[in-house]
Amino acid sequence: MKIQAAVLWEPGARLSIEEVDLDEPREDEILVAVEAVGVCHTDDKARQAKLPIVPPVILGHEGSGVVERAGAAVTRVKPGDRVLFTPDYCGRCRPCLLGRTPYCEDVIAVTFTGTRRDGSPRAYRDGKPVRASFFGQSSFATHSLVTERNIVPVPRDAPLRYMAGLTCGVQTGAGAMLSAMPVAPGRSVSVFGTGAVGLAAVMAAAASGADEIVAVDRVAHRLRLAAELGATHVIDTTGRDLADVSAEVVTVTGGGADVALDTTTSPAVIRAAVLSLATLGTCGFVSGAGDLVLPPTALQLGGRSLRGIMGGDINPTVFLPRLLDLHARGRFPFGKLVRNYPFAQVNTAIADSLSGEVIKPVLTFA
Ligand SMILES: [Zn+2]
Ligand SMILES: [Zn+2]
Structure with missing residues (x-):
């Protein structure tokens, strides 16, 4: 399918929003229409080639949105459900099996390779591969492919335009x-x-x-x-x-x-x-x-x-609902950290995050 995505073509370049072809979801994948995505200094580190990632790549690692389609093996969510994306992990190493996923021993490959585990790309531009699994999500895009590993379902009325900024820093x-x-x-x-x-x-x-x-x-x-x-x-x-x-x-x-x-x-x-x-x-x-x-x-x-x-030494699946509950009771007012930007202003949002002018920029796609 055709999506709009912010692509990094060269180290240090500005992100360029353009049309990209996204693969159909595989059996274990979930296609999500992105509603909001947080901007973090890590995105800029990747942009400046300070992380082991190779362009062309779609950045963005604090995404959220509405499930559009789910592969046959997906059981946790269905179309229409709303989800936060979390950083991906392998799910097979000892820390992962203990539920300590931020300490995944394969974190570098899972986070930065930018392809599926079998090496296949999730996106293409003019028939050429574009890396679209940054943190297992590449969510600076209108649509993103994720798996059950790196989503947390949230209530239907959850204000994603704030919450998208919750999942990292x-x-x-x-x-x-x-x-x-x-x-x-x-x-x-x-x-x-x-x-x-x-x-x-x-x-x-x-x-x-x-x-x-x-x-x-x-x-x-x-x-x-x-x-x-x-x-x-x-x-x-x-x-x-x-x-x-x-x-x-x-x-x-x-x-x-x-x-x-x-x-x-x-x-x-x-x-x-x-x-x-x-x-x-x-x-x-x-x-x-x-x-x-x-x-x-x-x-x-x-x-x-x-x-x-x-990653806060927590398991996102267990911990994020706890944070959302604290927020609902007025005890964790994280909305005060957020300023929203339209997706088209992704480069401005990154610059404002780096300058410290804005604590947590969150891009929206409305
Ligand atoms: Zn981050
Ligand atoms: Zn692991």
Whole structure:
């Protein structure tokens, strides 16, 4: 079938919206009319060839929409059902079998090869293959092929124009607080970096009843939003030494944070987050580049922990309905992070995400 898709033809190029031929759904595949798709820094990393993906490719990995057709082997959804797409996984390795799909051992191939497992492409342009399985979905397009592995059904009236932004960074930040680390009433939390991941963490910490929530960033408007979403104290790091920032967290939490989360990817900031922990505290981080330098005693003497967290350490099938429920009860107002753009403005949305002007751009196809 003919679809409209945002294609990356060359590394670093702008995405070009054009007509592409999408394959018919195979037995295990689901054809979805995309209704909304979130934009994330990972899309831009792929665009700039900082990820192992080869153009031509259709990007987009936070899709959602309405099922149009389902292959004969599909049992979980039928035409008319509404779904969120999640990152794909192999379903066969040990972490996948344990339900810990963000830690899939085959994640690189599943996410970035951009074809079906048998190597066949899902899309063509003028008879030539276009990679259309980025994160198992390639959802910068009017239609997308997915499988039962990487969808989560949502209620008929679910506001996808917000929710499409839930399945990557927001889930990561929320899962870090609600699943990966011991956040509970009476505990103190610090969050370093208040983009989509960090702000989701602030909301989730507030929903968990954390006593003190300290948000740390160098962008004033993000810190204002953090305060609106539940941060009890904000620290603007502009022009400040990171050692001072750690010391301020220790002071305002009355001895250090029980839980810290770094979302900045900077080893220096991860170090500052560890040094802001209370005795027996836990620091998590969701990404990083470069080497982390930390005296072992910073962890050992106070029984502190440092752990890496992928995808919020959650199983999307179980966790996303929980987030939607928190949202319905007004305890996870993630709509405040979203600005909608028409699909035609995909390049503007990517630019606004990178500049930090918008926390979570979501493209719509209405
Ligand atoms: Zn993402
Ligand atoms: Zn796996």
